[in-house]
Amino acid sequence: xxxxxxxxxxxxxxxxxxxxxxxxxxxxxxxxxxxxxxxxxxxxxxxxxxxxxxxxxxxxxxxxxxxxxxxxxxxxxxxxxxxxxxxxxxxxxxxxxxxxxxxxxxxxxxxxxxxxxxxxxxxxxxxxxxxxxxxxxxxxxxxxxxxxxxxxxxxxxxxxxxxxxxxxxxxxxxxxxxxxxxxxxxxxxxxxxxxxxxxxxxxxxxxxxxxxxxxxxxxxxxxxxxxxxxxxxxxxxxxxxxxxxxxxxxxxxxxx
Amino acid sequence: xxxxxxxxxxxxxxxxxxxxxxxxxxxxxxxxxxxxxxxxxxxxxxxxxxxxxxxxxxxxxxxxxxxxxxxxxxxxxxxxxxxxxxx
Amino acid sequence: xxxxxxxxxxxxxxxxxxxxxxxxxxxxxxxxxxxxxxxxxxxxxxxxxxxxxxxxxxxxxxxxxxxxxxxxxxxxxxxxxxxxxxxxxxxxxxxxxxxxxxxxxxxxxxxxxxxxxxxxxxxxxxxxxxxxxxxxxxxxxxxxxxxx
Numbered sequence: 123x124x125x126x127x128x129x130x131x132x133x134x135x136x137x138x139x140x141x142x143x144x145x146x147x148x149x150x151x152x153x154x155x156x157x158x159x160x161x162x163x164x165x166x167x168x169x170x171x172x173x174x175x176x177x178x179x180x181x182x183x184x185x186x187x188x189x190x191x192x193x194x195x196x197x198x199x200x201x202x203x204x205x206x207x208x209x210x211x212x213x214x215x216x217x218x219x220x221x222x223x224x225x226x227x228x229x230x231x232x233x234x235x236x237x238x239x240x241x242x243x244x245x246x247x248x249x250x251x252x253x254x255x256x257x258x259x260x261x262x263x264x265x266x267x268x269x270x271x272x273x274x275x276x277x278x279x280x281x282x283x284x285x286x287x288x289x290x291x292x293x294x295x296x297x298x299x300x301x302x303x304x305x306x307x308x309x310x311x312x313x314x315x316x317x318x319x320x321x322x323x324x325x326x327x328x329x330x331x332x333x334x335x336x337x338x339x340x341x342x343x344x345x346x347x348x349x350x351x352x353x354x355x356x357x358x359x360x361x362x363x364x365x366x367x368x369x370x371x372x373x374x375x376x377x378x
Numbered sequence: 379x380x381x382x383x384x385x386x387x388x389x390x391x392x393x394x395x396x397x398x399x400x401x402x403x404x405x406x407x408x409x410x411x412x413x414x415x416x417x418x419x420x421x422x423x424x425x426x427x428x429x430x431x432x433x434x435x436x437x438x439x440x441x442x443x444x445x446x447x448x449x450x451x452x453x454x455x456x457x458x459x460x461x462x463x464x465x
Numbered sequence: 466x467x468x469x470x471x472x473x474x475x476x477x478x479x480x481x482x483x484x485x486x487x488x489x490x491x492x493x494x495x496x497x498x499x500x501x502x503x504x505x506x507x508x509x510x511x512x513x514x515x516x517x518x519x520x521x522x523x524x525x526x527x528x529x530x531x532x533x534x535x536x537x538x539x540x541x542x543x544x545x546x547x548x549x550x551x552x553x554x555x556x557x558x559x560x561x562x563x564x565x566x567x568x569x570x571x572x573x574x575x576x577x578x579x580x581x582x583x584x585x586x587x588x589x590x591x592x593x594x595x596x597x598x599x600x601x602x603x604x605x606x607x608x609x610x611x612x613x
Contacts, residue, residue, distance in 0.1 A: 181446055182446075182484065200496045204497075238486060249533050266530065281533060282529035286529050314489070317489065326490070341477050342476070356477065357480055358482065363487070363495050421483070425484070425485060449492075450492070
């Protein structure tokens with residue numbers, strides 16, 4: 123592993139030193155991806171020449187490096203765009219002071235993968251259902267349709283408010299349903315912000331590698347249960363981005 | 379970005395308190411959501427085109443880059459430097 | 466072990482991730498290290514949301530109202546029932562209108578870059594970090610970790 127002296131270092135992730143991951147794809151700036159080791163841990167890095175990076179291109183590189191490294195072993199992903207001052211900085215500022223915490227985190231993630239499940243409503247079906255099932259909405263809608271734009275302005279707002287509240291309620295219900303079906307088959311869950319205005323839910327699960335098939339079967343059943351109301355997008359396995367979220371800048375408290 | 383500058387450009391807008399501000403923040407979040415969602419849809423389309431092999435990869439990558447950069451601009455990630463205490 | 470499959474014996478398996486699937490988690494998640502973040506954009510115009518924000522106060526509600534109004538309930542309704550449904554045929558093709566909320570925004574996004582004035586660019590930089598923290602702060606995120 124060639125030491126590159128004082129060049130800046132882009133950090134992709136952290137993995138156990140014993141699980142050497144060979145990354146053939148080029149990293150940020152097309153640079154060779156290598157590891158810096160310390161105390162049983164290895165940081166996956168590459169040297170950075172420029173002062174500023176082209177965000178989009180490097181995002182893609184960041185992603186591809188982690189995808190490839192994750193084929194061999196569990197890698198703890200680091201937030202995109204993290205650059206440290208030197209190889210020594212990686213050793214002395216990242217790996218050394220956080221050795222125990224990082225090791226524990228890697229233990230928790232070992233043999234586990236992230237699976238993402240996004241649900242999206244068919245807007246037309248959703249709104250039709252709301253009009254059908256909520257009498258106040260149907261009534262107000264009728265009234266609004268008979269009024270001109272200006273006369274019906276406040277009624278339209280009220281109608282929109284009612285519908286928005288109904289949609290929010292259904293979103294909560296469907297999120298709870300998905301969690302009820304899938305949480306028992308996972309190690310950890312992350313409920314994300316809606317990814318779109320028509321989103322039903324945006325979920326990330328940490329699942330044992332050996333349990334992915336059973337989890338997938340449950341997703342299949344959920345798909346049937348949701349029917350045509352919700353379109354599911356089931357993606358993975360991913361490096362555990364959503365479960366690596368410890369903020370090291372907080373210092374020792376982050377590991378509490 | 380948008381919220382503060384938007385508030386400053388409102389004509390004769392009195393300060394109406396925290397509820398009003400909370401509503402403005404909520405709107406901004408919603409606008410961002412629509413924008414992000416459209417970008418995501420664009421990225422998915424590019425992926426589909428990539429798998430179908432219908433378009434030149436360079437064009438697809440350029441389109442992808444543009445969308446990613448737009449997404450980052452929306453998130454306020456553009457040009458951001460958060461300095462750590464560690465040199 | 467009995468394997469439950471979806472309807473019709475379809476075997477559910479996760480699909481490999483594309484950039485669109487992971488871009489949010491790559492940008493939002495992952496270990497945060499106390500380090501310099503030096504990613505900057507090249508050749509991009511910053512999107513600004515202009516003073517229309519004052520009208521947007523009811524914009525979302527109006528979008529919903531409009532979408533609901535233009536529903537062609539006959540088409541998407543399985544259960545026949547209310548005579549009110551008969552009257553919901555609107556002029557201009559209801560099917561596309563109900564998706565209009567999102568389509569309209571797509572245009573707005575591509576159109577915005579041309580319309581907006583970039584007076585706000587200087588202000589945009591100073592409050593960009595605020596927006597980042599507020600958006601991450603307002604995330605309704607719950608997490609359960611189970612010790613196995």
